[in-house]
Amino acid sequence: MSYIEGRKPWSEGATHREDGTSTVEGFIHRIRDMGGFSFLVVRTGRAMVQCVLEESVKEKSGRQLETGDTVRLEGVRVPETRAAGGFEIRISHVEILSRPSAQPQVPLTRRKMDISIDVNLDNRPISLRHPHERAIFIIQEALVQAFRLFLSGNGFTEVHTPKIQAAGAEGGANIFKLDYFGHPAFLGQSPQLYKQMMVGVFGRVFEVAPVFRAEKHNTTRHLNEYISMDFEMGFLHGMQDIMETETAYLRFAMQYLKEKCAAELALLGAVLPEVGAIPVMKFKDAKKTVVEYFGKKLGGHGDLDPEEEVLLCEYAKKELGSEFIFITHYPSPRRPFYAMDDPEDPGYAFSFDLLFRGLEITTGGQRIHDHAMQVGKMQEHGIDPAEFKDYLQIHACGMPPHGGLGLGLERLTQQILGYKNIRQASLFPRDLKRMLP
Ligand code: ATP
Ligand code: MG
Numbered sequence: 433m434s435y436i437e438g439r440k441p442w443s444e445g446a447t448h449r450e451d452g453t454s455t456v457e458g459f460i461h462r463i464r465d466m467g468g469f470s471f472l473v474v475r476t477g478r479a480m481v482q483c484v485l486e487e488s489v490k491e492k493s494g495r496q497l498e499t500g501d502t503v504r505l506e507g508v509r510v511p512e513t514r515a516a517g518g519f520e521i522r523i524s525h526v527e528i529l530s531r532p533s534a535q536p537q538v539p540l541t542r543r544k545m546d547i548s549i550d551v552n553l554d555n556r557p558i559s560l561r562h563p564h565e566r567a568i569f570i571i572q573e574a575l576v577q578a579f580r581l582f583l584s585g586n587g588f589t590e591v592h593t594p595k596i597q598a599a600g601a602e603g604g605a606n607i608f609k610l611d612y613f614g615h616p617a618f619l620g621q622s623p624q625l626y627k628q629m630m631v632g633v634f635g636r637v638f639e640v641a642p643v644f645r646a647e648k649h650n651t652t653r654h655l656n657e658y659i660s661m662d663f664e665m666g667f668l669h670g671m672q673d674i675m676e677t678e679t680a681y682l683r684f685a686m687q688y689l690k691e692k693c694a695a696e697l698a699l700l701g702a703v704l705p706e707v708g709a710i711p712v713m714k715f716k717d718a719k720k721t722v723v724e725y726f727g728k729k730l731g732g733h734g735d736l737d738p739e740e741e742v743l744l745c746e747y748a749k750k751e752l753g754s755e756f757i758f759i760t761h762y763p764s765p766r767r768p769f770y771a772m773d774d775p776e777d778p779g780y781a782f783s784f785d786l787l788f789r790g791l792e793i794t795t796g797g798q799r800i801h802d803h804a805m806q807v808g809k810m811q812e813h814g815i816d817p818a819e820f821k822d823y824l825q826i827h828a829c830g831m832p833p834h835g836g837l838g839l840g841l842e843r844l845t846q847q848i849l850g851y852k853n854i855r856q857a858s859l860f861p862r863d864l865k866r867m868l869p
């Protein structure tokens with residue numbers, strides 16, 4: 433079978449030929465004996481295909497089919513409105529490719545598995561085969577596809593920056609240390625400095641890649657390895673260019689999901705958000721809103737705490753008609769050394785977070801492009817500019833006004849699907865206690 437022919441199963445779960453015959457390759461998900469014939473549901477790479485197996489064919493094929501068998505079935509495609517996909521396959525030939533030697537530890541064939549997250553994760557190689565679990569990652573795939581399509585279509589170049597990094601990158605408490613042939617190194621906690629370097633090359637860049645955070649707490653919103661969707665753009669008119677680009681991506685992505693993942697969204701009962709003009713509120717006003725609208729005492733002054741994020745989203749939904757809200761102008765000392773300050777609002781940075789359904793999903797902002805300003809800011813932060821001499825080359829040799837953001841893929845998926853725990857939106861989550869499977 434050629435790969436071109438082989439494309440069809442990805443949409444329909446079967447390869448159909450012009451003479452009316454079809455091939456279905458997959459796992460026997462369910463068998464229903466109807467007396468004289470059986471209904472088979474075959475779980476293919478991305479679909480469930482209904483097949484009909486007559487007694488006479490069954491007898492010819494020798495071995496009895498069992499749930500869990502991997503099979504290659506040949507047959508004729510017949511329209512059937514009651515079957516998923518609108519067709520069924522009347523089988524003429526059965527080939528059993530392998531037979532399991534153990535029963536799965538999770539109820540794969542139940543409509544809903546109804547198992548705890550721990551059992552789900554302990555049995556991840558198999559639990560992911562369940563149509564529900566699989567649907568989560570088909571949706572996640574579409575979010576990444578939309579990111580690529582949208583940004584590529586808007587003049588961004590896709591880049592791949594190193595994840596093994598030397599001392600002198602961002603630093604901080606939550607880095608994983610590494611022994612690099614006797615030299616200290618660490619796993620990248622963000623592609624930040626490299627994507628800025630690449631703005632000097634391509635003007636607009638993006639990257640979809642893992643980042644590593646040694647989060648030492650156990651929460652439902654943190655993983656120790658997650659996928660960051662990053663972009664960085666040059667020749668900014670201001671921070672609003674970045675926020676507008678993100679808004680346009682989200683609008684594009686929701687439309688893309690509607691078109692590509694209707695079945696998966698329906699299976700999971702997901703309700704997509706409307707992405708209109710996303711309201712914008714300054715950090716100072718956000719803190720004030722929490723006090724004045726909700727009568728809550730302030731959390732810390734440097735950042736929003738998780739409860740404040742929930743409240744601000746509640747406010748945005750009720751009062752501003754949006755499930756998203758941008759919070760801008762965070763206190764400068766709490767933002768990284770490359771963040772540009774707002775000259776009209778001293779002490780506050782041109783930086784923003786995007787909150788969605790009660791959770792931060794993005795941090796972004798405008799970066800410093802002037803060499804003297806960047807060196808000065810490093811000194812204010814107690815950082816030795818000499819440690820950043822590679823990075824500072826870009827400022828010295830000239831950079832346009834630029835900025836960008838990082839959007840957490842698992843958090844976006846989690847919030848779209850309404851999950852309480854980010855682990856549900858990660859294939860093989862890494863957390864404080866889990867490195868396996
Ligand atoms: P938080 O305050 O929620 O811990 P952060 O502000 O430390 O997050 P950033 O460094 O701003 O995170 O990262 C940018 C984005 O990456 C976040 O908005 C979020 O979507 C995602 N993200 C950050 N840390 C994690 C993590 N540990 N696990 C999963 N996603 C994360
Ligand atoms: Mg953040």
